[in-house]
Amino acid sequence: AQTVTQSQPEMSVQEAETVTLSCTYDTSESDYYLFWYKQPPSRQMILVIRQEAYKQQNATENRFSVNFQKAAKSFSLKISDSQLGDAAMYFCAYSDGNQFYFGTGTSLTVIP
């Protein structure tokens, strides 16, 4: 069965610094997508970034980038120049085309 593991329940970062959130997954599929979603307190879950497994190049979206290691089944999120608005719960997710599987989340605190 597919599983997604986020081993860091909580992380903190100083404003303007860089932080990396970890995610590993387990699958026997070769074609799948990976996602990072952000859920601010009491607000809607939004997509941060996504990565297609067949693409070797790591996805980037402004200050957000991923380190996708397919062989290691690792998918970490790097947030550069952290801002107060980045404080949220971050969920790693995997989809093989049948359903989405989510990790348990990492709560990110940004320290001014």
Add this chain to the structure above:
Amino acid sequence: KAGVTQTPRYLIKTRGQQVTLSCSPISGHRSVSWYQQTPGQGLQFLFEYFSETQRNKGNFPGRFSGRQFSNSRSEMNVSTLELGDSALYLCASSTSGRLDTQYFGPGTRLTVL
């Protein structure tokens, strides 16, 4: 384009009652998925509907059911509510569901007393 909307946003029910939650997907999206989010269990997949048919189902009891209408709007029903059903219920829509990005609604916060 309007985002995913969910109604109601908040609900308070008592044990044994039933509840119906509604989700309107983004225009053009045909896949609607439902999730239960709790602090202890995280996001758990309930089911997915595509073109009025349940395409995938998670590991929840039969008290949880859903349906999708021809305009892709979806409803979720929980019968014989239990205290443990208290959660944030999230709906997400995507164009076809297969490897597509899911876009989430704000959720319905259900409290069972």
